[in-house]
Amino acid sequence: EAGVAQSPRYKIIEKRQSVAFWCNPISGHATLYWYQQILGQGPKLLIQFQNNGVVDDSQLPKDRFSAERLKGVDSTLKIQPAKLEDSAVYLCASSLPGQENGYTFGSGTRLTVV
Amino acid sequence: AQKVTQAQTEISVVEKEDVTLDCVYETRDTTYYLFWYKQPPSGELVFLIRRNSFDEQNEISGRYSWNFQKSTSSFNFTITASQVVDSAVYFCALFPLGTASKLTFGTGTRLQVTL
Numbered sequence: 131e132a133g134v135a136q137s138p139r140y141k142i143i144e145k146r147q148s149v150a151f152w153c154n155p156i157s158g159h160a161t162l163y164w165y166q167q168i169l170g171q172g173p174k175l176l177i178q179f180q181n182n183g184v185v186d187d188s189q190l191p192k193d194r195f196s197a198e199r200l201k202g203v204d205s206t207l208k209i210q211p212a213k214l215e216d217s218a219v220y221l222c223a224s225s226l227p228g229q230e231n232g233y234t235f236g237s238g239t240r241l242t243v244v
Numbered sequence: 245a246q247k248v249t250q251a252q253t254e255i256s257v258v259e260k261e262d263v264t265l266d267c268v269y270e271t272r273d274t275t276y277y278l279f280w281y282k283q284p285p286s287g288e289l290v291f292l293i294r295r296n297s298f299d300e301q302n303e304i305s306g307r308y309s310w311n312f313q314k315s316t317s318s319f320n321f322t323i324t325a326s327q328v329v330d331s332a333v334y335f336c337a338l339f340p341l342g343t344a345s346k347l348t349f350g351t352g353t354r355l356q357v358t359l
Contacts, residue, residue: 133288163347172248172335172349173289186346219287232279233347235289 132156134236136222142242148210151239155203155224161185163233164197164207165221173221179205212243246271248338248350256356257326265321265353267336276340278312278319283333283352292334295319326357 135154143149155162160181165173178186181202199205209216219240223233247270257263280292295312303310307324323330333352
């Protein structure tokens with residue numbers, strides 16, 4: 131089966147600019163996650179969707195980050211305006227119901243804010 | 245709250261050596277899952293193993309083995325006869341089946357295997 135697709139692979143922007151990332155999960159995976167991985171750290175959950183509804187966005191900086199999953203399939207994560215500390219790899223993952231099955235991760239988008 | 249600690253930031257070994265990566269976790273939930281993921285330089289997280297809290301049987305898969313000890317809240321990962329291709333960052337993760345069910349990662353251990 132095809133994996134989790136993410137684009138772009140790399141992005142460099144200036145601070146205060148906006149940026150958007152796209153994720154296409156594995157077909158049939160109802161649950162979709164966005165993780166932020168800062169260099170030298172483990173991934174941190176930003177937001178979790180179940181179909182097109184938000185399950186957990188407690189660690190999403192809502193003043194600048196937003197995410198949506200229209201139609202319960204693809205998802206976009208947006209940052210507006212970006213700060214230097216947003217430089218990180220943004221990983222998308224998806225899973226079947228029964229989250230203990232383990233997640234399948236995409237290759238991530240490496241964001242550099244200068 | 246749940247927490248995963250990987251105290252080893254970086255390990256460097258010579259090919260064919262055995263190496264153990266440590267993982268200690270904290271959770272108040274009695275039912276949970278533990279995972280190990282590998283993150284090669286390409287960046288994706290590759291699933292290696294899942295273990296539930298009721299199964300303390302150790303597991304071996306080729307050169308990989310895992311030692312789960314509930315009494316010490318540890319889930320250590322051993323690579324036998326390491327190879328250069330094993331070079332990566334390895335993450336231990338915890339998924340408690342409680343009210344705050346989400347996958348929590350440790351900070352990772354970078355393994356460098358040299359010739």
